[in-house]
Amino acid sequence: MESALLQGLNPNQRQAVQTIDGPLLMLAGPGSGKTRVVTHRLAYMLEQGVPPSRLLALTFTNKAAQEMRSRLERLVGPAPVWMGTFHGFCARLLRQYAPLVGLPSNFNIYDVDDSTACLRTAVEAAKFSLTHVSLGTLANRISYYKNRLVTPETLQAEGLSSDEHAVAQVYPFYQRQLLNSGAVDFDDLLMHTAMLLRSAPELRSELDERYQYVMVDEYQDTNLAQYVIVRHLAIDYPNLAVTGDPDQSIYGWRGANLKNVSYLERDYPNTQIIRLEQNYRSTPEILSVADGLIQNNQYRKHKRLVPSRAAGEPVRLVAYATGRREAEDIVAQIVAAANSGKRQLRDFAILVRTNAHSRLIEQTLVRQQIPYQLIGGFRFYMRKEIKDLVSYLLLLHNPQDDVAWERAINTPPRGIGKQTIAKLKALAGQHRVSLLEACRLALQGAMLGKKIAAGLRQFLDIQDRCVELVHGSLLDLVEAMIEMTDYRSYLLRCHQADGAGDKDALANLDELLAEAAELDRQSLEASPLEVFLEYAALQSDTDRLSTNNCVTVMTLHAAKGLEFPVVFIIAVEENILPHQRSKDDPLAVEEERRLLFVGITRAQDQLQLSYAKRRAFRDSETPGIPSSFLMELPRSDMQCVDLSEPDPFGFDPIDHNDDAYASLSGRWDESEFSQLAEETTAEDASVLEEAEFCQLPADELPQQVIAKLKGRITTAAQLAGDTAAVRQSEQVFRIGRVVTHPEYGSGRIIAASGKGPKRSVTIDFFSSGEQRDFRLSHARLSIESDE
DNA sequence: ACTCGTAGCCTTTTT
DNA sequence: GGCTACGAGT
Numbered sequence A: 001m002e003s004a005l006l007q008g009l010n011p012n013q014r015q016a017v018q019t020i021d022g023p024l025l026m027l028a029g030p031g032s033g034k035t036r037v038v039t040h041r042l043a044y045m046l047e048q049g050v051p052p053s054r055l056l057a058l059t060f061t062n063k064a065a066q067e068m069r070s071r072l073e074r075l076v077g078p079a080p081v082w083m084g085t086f087h088g089f090c091a092r093l094l095r096q097y098a099p100l101v102g103l104p105s106n107f108n109i110y111d112v113d114d115s116t117a118c119l120r121t122a123v124e125a126a127k128f129s130l131t132h133v134s135l136g137t138l139a140n141r142i143s144y145y146k147n148r149l150v151t152p153e154t155l156q157a158e159g160l161s162s163d164e165h166a167v168a169q170v171y172p173f174y175q176r177q178l179l180n181s182g183a184v185d186f187d188d189l190l191m192h193t194a195m196l197l198r199s200a201p202e203l204r205s206e207l208d209e210r211y212q213y214v215m216v217d218e219y220q221d222t223n224l225a226q227y228v229i230v231r232h233l234a235i236d237y238p239n240l241a242v243t244g245d246p247d248q249s250i251y252g253w254r255g256a257n258l259k260n261v262s263y264l265e266r267d268y269p270n271t272q273i274i275r276l277e278q279n280y281r282s283t284p285e286i287l288s289v290a291d292g293l294i295q296n297n298q299y300r301k302h303k304r305l306v307p308s309r310a311a312g313e314p315v316r317l318v319a320y321a322t323g324r325r326e327a328e329d330i331v332a333q334i335v336a337a338a339n340s341g342k343r344q345l346r347d348f349a350i351l352v353r354t355n356a357h358s359r360l361i362e363q364t365l366v367r368q369q370i371p372y373q374l375i376g377g378f379r380f381y382m383r384k385e386i387k388d389l390v391s392y393l394l395l396l397h398n399p400q401d402d403v404a405w406e407r408a409i410n411t412p413p414r415g416i417g418k419q420t421i422a423k424l425k426a427l428a429g430q431h432r433v434s435l436l437e438a439c440r441l442a443l444q445g446a447m448l449g450k451k452i453a454a455g456l457r458q459f460l461d462i463q464d465r466c467v468e469l470v471h472g473s474l475l476d477l478v479e480a481m482i483e484m485t486d487y488r489s490y491l492l493r494c495h496q497a498d499g500a501g502d503k504d505a506l507a508n509l510d511e512l513l514a515e516a517a518e519l520d521r522q523s524l525e526a527s528p529l530e531v532f533l534e535y536a537a538l539q540s541d542t543d544r545l546s547t548n549n550c551v552t553v554m555t556l557h558a559a560k561g562l563e564f565p566v567v568f569i570i571a572v573e574e575n576i577l578p579h580q581r582s583k584d585d586p587l588a589v590e591e592e593r594r595l596l597f598v599g600i601t602r603a604q605d606q607l608q609l610s611y612a613k614r615r616a617f618r619d620s621e622t623p624g625i626p627s628s629f630l631m632e633l634p635r636s637d638m639q640c641v642d643l644s645e646p647d648p649f650g651f652d653p654i655d656h657n658d659d660a661y662a663s664l665s666g667r668w669d670e671s672e673f674s675q676l677a678e679e680t681t682a683e684d685a686s687v688l689e690e691a692e693f694c695q696l697p698a699d700e701l702p703q704q705v706i707a708k709l710k711g712r713i714t715t716a717a718q719l720a721g722d723t724a725a726v727r728q729s730e731q732v733f734r735i736g737r738v739v740t741h742p743e744y745g746s747g748r749i750i751a752a753s754g755k756g757p758k759r760s761v762t763i764d765f766f767s768s769g770e771q772r773d774f775r776l777s778h779a780r781l782s783i784e785s786d787e
Numbered sequence B: 001a002c003t004c005g006t007a008g009c010c011t012t013t014t015t
Numbered sequence C: 001g002g003c004t005a006c007g008a009g010t
Helices: A011-018 A035-049 A061-077 A086-101 A112-125 A134-146 A152-157 A160-179 A186-199 A201-210 A224-232 A259-267 A282-293 A323-339 A355-367 A385-399 A402-408 A418-431 A435-444 A450-465 A474-485 A486-495 A500-524 A528-538 A586-600 A658-662 A670-678 A684-693 A703-709 A713-720 A723-732
Strands: A024-028 A053-058 A082-085 A213-216 A239-244 A272-276 A317-323 A348-352 A372-375 A552-556 A562-569 A603-619 A620-623 A639-643 A738-741 A747-754 A760-767 A769-776 A782-785
Touching: A011 A035, A011 A272, A024 A035, A024 A259, A024 A317, A035 A053, A035 A213, A035 A239, A053 A061, A061 A082, A082 A086, A082 A418, A082 A500, A086 A186, A086 A201, A086 A224, A086 A528, A112 A160, A134 A160, A134 A186, A134 A224, A152 A160, A186 A201, A186 A224, A186 A760, A201 A224, A213 A224, A224 A259, A239 A259, A282 A586, A282 A603, A317 A323, A317 A355, A317 A782, A323 A348, A323 A355, A323 A562, A323 A603, A348 A355, A348 A372, A355 A372, A385 A402, A385 A450, A385 A474, A385 A486, A385 A500, A385 A528, A402 A435, A418 A435, A435 A450, A450 A474, A474 A486, A474 A528, A500 A528, A562 A586, A586 A603, A738 A760
Parallel strands: A024 A239, A024 A272, A053 A082, A053 A213, A213 A239, A317 A603, A317 A639, A348 A552, A348 A562, A372 A552, A562 A603
Antiparallel strands: A603 A620, A738 A747, A738 A782, A747 A760, A760 A769
């Protein structure tokens, strides 16, 4: 009697589902039905009588875990299988065994913000100067070491290059600071757990026994710490099943190590390897492009992508004049397809290399009033108003937490300034107590001014009164916190100063309350506060992906594991994809290539790759060079379109109709392609030409040129980097002038500040009544009238 | 102690 | 084009 779970699977998939004992490596290409196999395999194990509590399934994102759970439940109904992220699993484990690694069991989990604050303190404590190494670099390096299980001590013992010397200097201070505050960062969750399993053999074997079947998703993206964790859980019961695709390894920068595949083969010599190469997702055209690209990776085992779908449309490769044109054309294509009823908005994804590249796309979507979701921007729990309140909760949960204390102590302002904080820090250091405790000492010692003492007392009062609420309902606690800090009126005060936006912040508070209420409803075990804080720290915004009917905009990284009928990948340009920071390292370039491979293989029916010949970058505009990856694609099978419409004046008309250039499609010839690639040198002629035009007095220009120039004057002045032109624009855009913005209409300049390329003006718009700041060098502003 | 203006940094990707 | 640390002014 064959299990129903095996029906509709190909032979390899069946074999994977039925292999439940012993080590197993599933090499699953994109679109090979991996999630299906994995969930069917779990269901099959349950069907074979494996108790659900013996199973452990580890994923990278909460979203992946949720997906797995819901699909498993559809097959077998609710089952108490532990499924979740590595970080979530580690947090839960550490909560139980914290003392064994020297942590308090009420440790707090820091997000990037808190960790950075902590690192800053550590840098101060180490008396380290940030002139040569940035805070971000330090954070990255420390994170990298932690993921490779290098402790501060081992790092110091090793021979150090000059750069690493800096890291070695700060790392111990950072770690001590974390421990002092009774906190861990993301990487610590993994590192402490790995150390714990290594150093406590009895516990290790107990857990090995408890989790007899361990499954790891996206194995190609695991780092050493994660391997050590998994390895220690699967020694006595070596039933370790991992799925992965080396071609989709895109987290090397985070310490992911493809060697983990060879470690697996070393530690489990009898590992069964099953290849899932049949692709059910994409058209043969798309797969051929993906394959043509990935063949160029040198450090790679040969692997196939076997198409199973019927032929479809050719992959499009499009050149645009500017990033703006790119955005406008893509949005126009989406609108056209949606209006014709052929597609829904949810069918489209626009993928970008870095978060910053989403901005133009976003603006264009807003202007066309197309609903969209942006993944990879700001996490909900990173918003200021949420973080402020969470800090109070963190401090409540763990009074040792000095980072939370420092955020909360003067938010909203209650007269505790730098001086006072310095005093309290000194006091805390002297008595070796937390900053919260130092507040009490300072009040007892009557060493502060009246006003300051009153502020401190108020702060302590909030803490003391909330402590009583900790074990009650979370909603009550958060509500009380907002009341006592008078946080709502603080928000109102903040926003009165800078105009609009207060609605969002207040709405976010409501959403926070809603989430608290939700957790109250489902809270089963332990402290709801703890569950909530863990949720706040480990929730990523990728997890908030919705299925509403809207266009999705996200980074290539965030797109992993997803699929869309139509995919646009923008800015496929040299120094963007591959990224500038990767180009000196051949291995890093290969990772960039894999990143593009991941993007391409997200597409089911249609795919468009594009680049722009000029692209705005920070304060200037740079020539865009087509990515070298584009040369590697089988272009004879693709549809190559040049929409970059050469312009006699070297700039874009602002008001153009989409169809004015949409009809201009031609084939590239090879020469143009390589020519563009060679034009790597700085300013291209058209940019300079544009600048010259703009220094002419407006009435000396022909009418039609003026019409086109209108709105671009300041940009050109800035591009020239010419002080005379900049000064001129400063004179023209002075307070009181009425100006026009292509998006917001007319308004009056009410304030101006800065000089040179940083010169900016505040404009009060007539139609909306809104005030906005613009940098003259960048904004598309034009003069409407004299005085 | 707080407020405002400014220069300088930044951004690659994420749990 | 945004954010923030720092400094001058209140």
